[in-house]
Amino acid sequence: MKRLRIGIAGAGGQGRKHLLNCLRLKNAEAVAVADRSKTRLSRISRLGINTYQDYHEMITKEKPDAVIVALPNHLHEDCSVISSENGCDLLMEKPLARNTEESKRIADHIRRKGVRLMVGMCHRFITSCRKLKEEIDQGTLGRIDFASALYFTGPFTSGKGVPEWVFDPIKMGGGALLDSGCHIIDLFLWYFGDVRSVTGHTESLFDLGYDDYAEVFMRFKNGVNGLAVVSFRSRTPSYRIEVAGEYRRRIALSKKFGILDFGLGRGLRSFVWENISQRVRGRPFIPLGDDIFYRELDYFVRSILNDEDPKPDAEDWLKVSEVIDRVYKK
């Protein structure tokens, strides 16, 4: 079986998830990890994976087939350039870049170098969101007039340590709208197509130089009106998408933000994964919860190995970024 050799740039929260999922996938192999933290690297090196403190060095020396970019937002462009110059396909964590101009530069570079790029819009892999997409496409909800989304989470929600770059508005490039809102906007664009008009407003209670609360109202060309509300302020995470059709109303909730992911369920799931599933079935499965990152990586790896273009790509992201920029400019 052909295995995709993967290099991971960044071993923070997201990088770790991708690393663990690489270890679980049979058709992928984590060949190297780059991170500034020596402690993290020493732990990762115990797994027999090459480690680097500089992602440039990792990419040029290891020449992996694909690179997962899980770096702070301001480093995305640099990493995508160096990766594509070395012929590596890319799975880039959202946001692809801090603004539309930067995103366009990345998209142009990727196109010129002829490598594939997938943006990690993981909400497309939430089971209930995928089911909703199927229902919308099949027309079982009837004519859709209105969709709303409430997504309250962010770096300050969990109470765990927050990386320093998150407090820097230049490195972040945006707040709740860019970081959380991009998921909802991407889902709405995936569901309903292109937007006709966008309005919205942002607020900053935390005074960090970027928004920690945002509302976006989108009118789509197919007649759907969509409202998305995102916030970094909430102490408890909330996730709810509601689509009201002429015939039916559907609500998508993510288990990722329920007890299964934050409490014992997360541990239980890992336990089943590591200790039973691998031995009994010989391959990992998802018994509890909704591991969207595993599915996302699995899809990316299969797409690259089958020589297909994974979605959402840079062009899809540009549409999301344009909506975000329009709200920020207002």
Added chain:
Amino acid sequence: MDNKSKQIVGLVDSSRHDTLTGAVKQVLELIHFDFKKDFKKIAIKLNLCNYWTSSSGETTDPRLVEAIIDVFRMNGSPDEIYLVESDATAMRTKHSFKMLGYEKLAKRKNAKLINLCADTLLPIESNTANLLLQQIKIPETLTKADLFISVPKLKLHPLTGLTCALKNQFGCIPIKRKIVFHKSLNKAIALINKLVTPDLVLVDGIISKGKTPKRLNLIMAGYDPVAVDSIAAKIAGLNPKRIKHIVESKNMGVGSTNVECVGDDWVQFANNFPHRGFLYSISRKYLMQLYGLYLRLLTLEGKIFGLQPAVGA
């Protein structure tokens, strides 16, 4: 302090006052606070464990701190007022001061924001072989203050049961990764209280967190952190004799649990407190410990990265 009467704890329902300043003034009058004494340097220890605002019931309300500053400015002429807090495992004060409104407050009230971790640290002069004690140093700001006020939030804590005056002093340890003390948390709390005892405790019970955050409108004051905590425990529906850090502190001579309450009845606040269920209360602590052990030992993520469960302070 001359007027230190360690058993007196004053309670005031702030909703009966037009302003928080009036409530603070009344509660200080209840405990016979001596404003005649000239306090030139006042240090106010906040309770900022994370980046959550005071409406979460987890962090000190800046409006109460503002009221405290106003009361002391009206009744004296302090040269310097320090708002102090130290970095925590999951929180950096330079960010929480800004996010939670303390930067603006300090500017408005001409107070200084001090990160105790970045302060000059003084070693403890002690012959004890206590390992815990050897790790602790005292920030200079706390030693040079004429009046050291602790403004803790009244809330429940998954490991210690209760957070109030004694637990707030844990934040005076100028070490970022205070999680290293969690193995002997109760002892560490008692020790730091023995080393740095607040002169005055003003408890923020405006919104308290039990099962959920709830508006109690309580402001509690006292000189003795052990006495204050024993009343706080009763309000939270806990037996102070079963809260280990209260017992440890009492045994170390930090204070007394022999309390005389003045002002409003603590029972009215206890009736309003968002109590946790009995099973939850007794199981939470052990579940957290088991879960931490499980994360570290059994999961792949834990084995590689040494995960620890997130615990609020």
